[in-house]
Amino acid sequence: MNFLINTIVKEIGAQSFGVFDDFIVENISIDSRSMQNNSSTLFFALRGQNHDAHNYIAQLIENGVSFFVVDHIPDAAKGKANFLVVENTTLALQKTAKYYRALFCFPTIGITGSNGKTIVKEWLNFLLSPDYSVVRSPRSYNSQVGVPLSVFGINENHDLGIFEAGISSKGEMSKLEAIIQPTIGVFTHIGTAHDDGFDTLEEKIVEKMQLFKNCEVVVLQKNEVIEKYIHQPTFTWSFDDNSGAVFVEVLAQKNNSTSLLIHYNSNSFSITIPFQDTIAVENAMSCICTLLYLAIDENTIADRIQNLYEVEIRLQAKKGINDCMLIDDTYSSDYQSLKMALDFLEQQKFYQKKTIILSDIFQGGLPIEKLYQKVALAIQNNKIDRIIVIGETISKYLKDVSNLISFASTAEFLNRFNTESFQNETILIKGARSFNFDEIVVLLEEKKHETVLEINLDAISNNLNFYKSKIKPGTKIMVMVKAFGYGNGGYEIAKLLEHNKVDYLGVAFADEGIELRKAGIKLPIMVLNPENGSFNAMIAYDLEPEIYSITGLQAFLKLAQKKNIASYPIHLKLDTGMHRLGFESEALDELISLLKNNNFVQIKSVFSHLSASDDVAFATFTELQFERFRTYSEKIITALDIQPIRHILNTSGIFNYSEMQFEMVRLGIGLYGVGNSEIENKNLQNVSTLKSVISQIRIVNEGESIGYGRKHRVEKPIKVATIPIGYADGIRRAWGNEKGYVMIHNQKANILGNVCMDMMMVDITNIDCNPSDEVIVFGKNPSVIDMAKQLETIPYEILTSVSQRVKRVFYR
Structure with a gap:
């Protein structure tokens, strides 16, 4: 999309501050977090119940956005960008969309109704895309903000638009009609959704019909109550009234499909819809009649209709945890849609055991006692095995229903209910939007990910055993699981290593060790890069610090004395040539002096790190490191009269210098299938x-x-x-x-x-x-x-x- 910003200043009734002459709008945004925001963006600072986009203008300016539609200019942004000031930014967005839509002339299908808008839109897009270049609403963008954003998706290559429009109160539809400018109307269904915004059903029908006031035709299921409010030509269909344009007979329902006989223009043809539930058949008929009106060949229609698919929105069947099947209807909660959802549950059930999770019902026109009597009866008629209700009202009125479990709120359910109790059953999750039942769906849905890192635990075991074969039976082995197990995952691998009875785990920082302890890992854990401030937490979680400096040792000894701890295990790091961390030879006398006759700590191990064990070209330097390590460690051992574990070999050291294994070796990257020579790699498996x-x-x-x-x-x-x-x-x-x-x-x-x-x-x-x-x-x-x-x-x-x-x- 692109247009000169000057062309909308008058359209939206704006007062301009800044320079606008040559700015071409290429992107409309209302989301300050969007990565699409750039120097070609026109940003509308919308206000909502819980947010005000004006608060993020300064940040947007730093990110390169310099043109804004606002209802005021924040003090921090004055003089730093260009602003169009209006009374209402949402109305300005709608007026801008209306202007932009008028730049294009092609047929447009406008869809409204209480249910089925998104499904019919997606199906019409699928059915008509072979014949048209279609622009359509993304997902369920049918609101006062969603419709304008949908229209901005139009470009010069499109020759058909399909947009859905939803309303919740009077006066909204005329704004959406002016933006969409539909030439063909499709009315899907009238129900009780958003009844609270209208005094009567007729009032809601009249409001919805505003979408069609300039249409050449309106496609709908024959309904006398609705048709009397439509003043445009209609294209109607029916299962029981042959006076409309299309008369439909149901021939059969089997194998999850429905066979229909369509009578149209003194002609008849058969068609198969790959669904059995009533709502899907009705939505498909809306699509079939739209295609008939557009003169699509009957054979083509039949061929395409049989390939319709489930749209993953609203009533959805999803695989759940513990071999459950979920029916997701977390958008609305009224009696009419409840009945439809229960029908869908029965038709789509994968397991015989059925559970329903249901919120308070919002339904106008019925006394509350009578409403919940009908709800209880509907649930009982469908033989639901377990009924979980959420909400104070429904808990009160259904309290005498058998197999009932009640919660006052969704949060209470999420905090208290044991998800392991869901096993091998079909679960209908139906709640009003205000109850945020999507959180329940997230909890119970089997997680699917397009991008995954697969870790082969058998390969890890193989690689561990390969390096074990290089060391003597009595030599201990420490395995490094730092950096989240070299990117593969910490706890899961630590659990496997614990099962394989390694002697030590190594982590870089205390936080990593604490997480392993919280996850139940019992193995000794050495922290290789402890900060002095983390010593207290390390003691609390039984983690063993590497000590590599005099100041670090003094800090730990002071803490141990304060806590009256005796013989706490520590590990002394010696610098033999890596020059990263560790005690050099000059510091050994002071180190020994601090440790002599000190019972607060126990020297569990003395170790060093090889710089170039992977490259045999540096064998001479590596041998020098071995010599230094032997000299430094023996000095400490003799002076303190101790017998600590000694270790210097890393992964490459185990393979190239196994004779220097001392009492323990440290395995790192090799465990994860990466060696440093072709011979080594031939023995390792990809993890x-x-x-x-x-x-x-x-x-x-x-x-x-x-x-x-x-x-x-x-x-x-x-x-x-x-x-x-x-x-x-x-x-x-x-x-x-x-x-x-x-x-x-x-x-x-x-x-x-x-x-x-x-x-x-x-x-x-x-x-x-x-x-x-x-x-x-x-x-x-x-x-x-x-x-x-x-x-x-x-x-x-x-x-x-x-x-x-x-x-x-x-x-x-």
């Missing part, structure tokens, strides 16, 4: 596989470009897939621009252009694949070793960079 999916596929033509900065220029038509993973997930930007690749169906797909924050684009010209197909980002091929070589870094960095927002999946 981590980063997977994603294809989000979208498109053809990009010659002369076009791909990604930010137009880094990849297309020389001939290519097929490109977008993958939902980027540098915020840990994929280095340097891996882009054809330096790196992913694997799709065991074939390489080069990364095109810059890696984005959340996405990357790859070349699939010669790969037969589809959206949702699996993508291997790294694993066996490319391995993190391959990636590290290309990026001139180390595998550690690749693994530990995988963001915590990427779901970890552990398997055997």
Whole structure:
């Protein structure tokens, strides 16, 4: 989209402050958090019940936005940007959308009704996309703000619009009609949703009909009550009245489908809808009649209709936890929709056991006692095994219903109810929006993730056993699980290591060790980089600190004395050439003096760290480190008359210098399948596989470009897939621009252009694949070793960079 900002100043009745002559609006925004906000953005500072976007204008200016529609200019922003000041920013947004919509002339379908708007919109888009370039409302953008934002999606390539409009009170629909400007109307259903905003049903019908006041036709199921308020030509259908444009007979319902016989224009044809529930059939009929009005061929209609799909919104069947099936209807709670939802539950139930989670019912026109009598009867008629009600009103009126469990609020349910009690059952979750039942759905829904890091626990066990084979039976082993288990996951791997009876775990900071303790890990845990301020917490959680300086030792001894602790285990770090942390030879006498005759601590181990054990070219220096370690440690042991555990070998040291294992070795990156030589790697198994999916596929033509900065220029038509993973997930930007690749169906797909924050684009010209197909980002091929070589870094960095927002999946 783009238009000159000057063209809307008069339209929205704005007073301007700043320079607007040449500014072209390319993006409309109302969300200060959006990454789309930039120097071409016109930002509308909307006010809501719980927010005021004016509070974020200063931040937006810092982020490059310089044009705003406001109801006042914040003091901190005066003189720093350009402002259009209006009385009401929401109304200004609507007027701007009305202006923008008028720039385009093509047929538009306007959809309203109490139920089914989004489903009919999505289905019409699916059915008409082969014939039209369709612009439609995203998701359920049908409100006073959602409709304007939908319209801004129009561009010069569109030749059909499909927009839904929803209202909750009088006077709203005329504003939406002026924005959508529909030429064809579709009315889905009248029900009790938003009854509170109207005095009578007729008043609500009249308000909804305002969407159609300039339409050439209105498509709807035959209904005398509604039709008398429609003053435009109608295209009606019915199951029992043949006086309309279309008469429908139900031939059969089986195998989750419904066969219909359609009578239209003295002709009849059969059609199969891949659903059985009444609402889906009615929504499909709205679509069929719209296509008939648009003169789509009957055979084409029949062919397309049989491929309709479930729209994941409102009444949804989802896989839940503990082998449950969820029916998600968390948008409304009225008696009519309850009956429909119960029908849907019965038709879609996967298990015989049925549970309903139901909020207070909001229904106008019925005395409250009579309403809940009907609710109770409907539930009992459907033989619901367990009834969970949330809300003070419904708890009061259904208190005598058998198998009832009641809660005053959603928060109380979430805090008190044991989710493990849900097992192998179908659960209908139905609540008014104000009850936030979507939180219950999140709690009970089986989690699905497009991008996951899979960790093979069997491979970890294999790699552990390989390194164990390199050491003598009596040698202890410490395994490093710092940095979230090298990016793979801390607790799950620690649990496996505990099962495999390793002797110690190593973490970098106290917080990591505390989390393992809270998760139930009992193994000794050494903290390799403790801060003095964390000593108190370490003692509380039985963590053992590495001591690498005189000041650190003094601080710990002081705390131990204060707490009257005896023989607390500590680990002395010696610097033998790494020059990172540790006691150098000059500090040993003072160290010994502090520890002599001191019973507050016990020297559990003495250790050092090798600088270049992975490179045999530095074997001479490594041998020097061994000699220094032996000398320094023996001096301490002799002076203090102790027998601590000694350890200096890391992963590469275990493989290349196993003869220097002393009493313990430390295993790090090798556990995770990464060695430092071809021979070593041949014995290791891949542990981590980063997977994603294809989000979208498109053809990009010659002369076009791909990604930010137009880094990849297309020389001939290519097929490109977008993958939902980027540098915020840990994929280095340097891996882009054809330096790196992913694997799709065991074939390489080069990364095109810059890696984005959340996405990357790859070349699939010669790969037969589809959206949702699996993508291997790294694993066996490319391995993190391959990636590290290309990026001139180390595998550690690749693994530990995988963001915590990427779901970890552990398997055997």
